[in-house]
Amino acid sequence: MSLVQLRDGPGTGTAARAAGEGVVGRAEPLAALTSALRSGARTGAVAALTGDPGIGRTTMLAALARVASSGGMRVVRVAGFDDESELRYAVLSTLVAQLDDVLPEIPAHQRHAIEVACARRRGTGEQTMAVCAGTLSLVRRASATRPLAVLVDDLHWSDAESARVLRFVAHRLVGSRVAMLIAARREPGSPTTRLPVDPLPLGGLDEYGCRRLAALLGHELTSDDATALKAITGGNPLAVRWCLRAGSDGTIDPLARIAEGLPESLDRAWGRLWSRWEESTRIAVTVVATAHDPTEESVTTALRRLGVPMAALTPAEAAGLVVRRQNAILVEHPLLRSLARARMPAVVREAAPPTPVMAPRIAVHVAAAPLPVPLTRQERRVMNAMAQGMTNIEIGRTLFLSPKTVEAHLTRVYRKLGIRSRTELVRFALTSALDPAS
Numbered sequence: 438m439s440l441v442q443l444r445d446g447p448g449t450g451t452a453a454r455a456a457g458e459g460v461v462g463r464a465e466p467l468a469a470l471t472s473a474l475r476s477g478a479r480t481g482a483v484a485a486l487t488g489d490p491g492i493g494r495t496t497m498l499a500a501l502a503r504v505a506s507s508g509g510m511r512v513v514r515v516a517g518f519d520d521e522s523e524l525r526y527a528v529l530s531t532l533v534a535q536l537d538d539v540l541p542e543i544p545a546h547q548r549h550a551i552e553v554a555c556a557r558r559r560g561t562g563e564q565t566m567a568v569c570a571g572t573l574s575l576v577r578r579a580s581a582t583r584p585l586a587v588l589v590d591d592l593h594w595s596d597a598e599s600a601r602v603l604r605f606v607a608h609r610l611v612g613s614r615v616a617m618l619i620a621a622r623r624e625p626g627s628p629t630t631r632l633p634v635d636p637l638p639l640g641g642l643d644e645y646g647c648r649r650l651a652a653l654l655g656h657e658l659t660s661d662d663a664t665a666l667k668a669i670t671g672g673n674p675l676a677v678r679w680c681l682r683a684g685s686d687g688t689i690d691p692l693a694r695i696a697e698g699l700p701e702s703l704d705r706a707w708g709r710l711w712s713r714w715e716e717s718t719r720i721a722v723t724v725v726a727t728a729h730d731p732t733e734e735s736v737t738t739a740l741r742r743l744g745v746p747m748a749a750l751t752p753a754e755a756a757g758l759v760v761r762r763q764n765a766i767l768v769e770h771p772l773l774r775s776l777a778r779a780r781m782p783a784v785v786r787e788a789a790p791p792t793p794v795m796a797p798r799i800a801v802h803v804a805a806a807p808l809p810v811p812l813t814r815q816e817r818r819v820m821n822a823m824a825q826g827m828t829n830i831e832i833g834r835t836l837f838l839s840p841k842t843v844e845a846h847l848t849r850v851y852r853k854l855g856i857r858s859r860t861e862l863v864r865f866a867l868t869s870a871l872d873p874a875s
Contacts (some may be wrong), residue, residue: 584616
């Protein structure tokens with residue numbers, strides 16, 4: 438048997454029902470991973486999936502655990518933890534504890550090595566090969582009575598010793614009745630965790646998936662709303678949930694919500710990438726994220742004024758997070774754009790002209806402010822996007838409008854509000870939308 442090679446395939450009704458209604462927009466990866474479970478139950482198989490923070494790996498594994506259980510498989514679940522990544526064999530000890538009933542049935546010297554490694558008995562000298570072979574014997578023996586599903590979450594946080602054992606076992610499941618599914622985070626800007634097989638990348642939800650997730654949360658979105666939400670969040674389910682949380686006034690405004698910052702776990706993950714970069718790279722990325730004119734010439738001029746070379750963008754470009762497209766330099770990932778704006782280096786804030794970029798706090802108030810005249814839904818969305826400092830090009834890309842249509846909406850907004858520029862919009866926010874006490 439060769440290790441299962443995952444491919445997109447049609448959704449399976451039975452698997453979808455077993456997975457439960459909490460999984461939306463994942464029919465193809467669910468079908469592919471369900472196929473891996475079935476192959477493993479017959480002849481042994483291993484599969485892996487990766488994705489950005491908040492993309493839904495843990496939710497997917499939980500769904501697959503239900504699929505496996507409903508199919509009569511014994512299910513064992515283990516996970517790495519950030520604060521235990523330095524504890525040798527921490528993940529393995531969790532696996533062994535769930536297979537205690539068959540531990541006495543493996544060869545004595547392998548059992549002894551495992552028990553010493555997992556601090557179950559005293560012993561001297563680490564027997565790495567015996568631990569690896571013993572774990573393989575353990576899962577094979579556990580699958581003798583019924584197929585076994587071993588689900589490993591957050592391998593990127595596993596201790597190195599347990600990860601080595603799991604990879605050893607994964608490469609030797611031929612002829613068994615064991616299916617091993619491994620999930621690992623793809624940290625922004627970092628190489629993928631070493632995995633025993635090529636992983637299935639778990640991407641963002643499409644517009645339909647965003648609408649279905651919103652419906653589960655009690656919100657009915659129009660097609661246009663779902664398109665905008667997808668553009669703002671990249672379809673990241675955690676970010677979608679964050680954007681659909683009501684503001685302090687009880688209203689739902691994804692643009693305003695994302696302007697406040699990212700949910701804690703996403704902010705922490707993207708923040709690690711941010712902190713790894715040199716200050717010059719952080720400045721350069723922020724300039725690109727907030728540029729009203731994203732042309733290469735304009736960005737180069739802005740960076741030169743700050744004393745930052747264009748080469749400072751290289752780490753972000755190498756990670757695929759900043760791209761050059763048709764003489765424009767763009768931040769590719771919506772969540773990085775939000776992070777850059779939220780963590781704008783002081784040198785960029787101080788050097789910025791007083792007109793275009795509105796502080797997130799002001800943008801939130803603009804989004805929620807009562808207006809002297811009614812605006813259409815689209816006019817309000819265009820105004821909110823402009824309040825966050827988006828260029829017309831960025832507004833068009835986010836809302837899927839042509840530049841001319843964006844300009845037409847802005848012209849009507851200006852006329853209705855009696856203002857003539859972005860500067861006056863900031864003034865309007867300060868005088869009309871903010872409580873003077875704030």
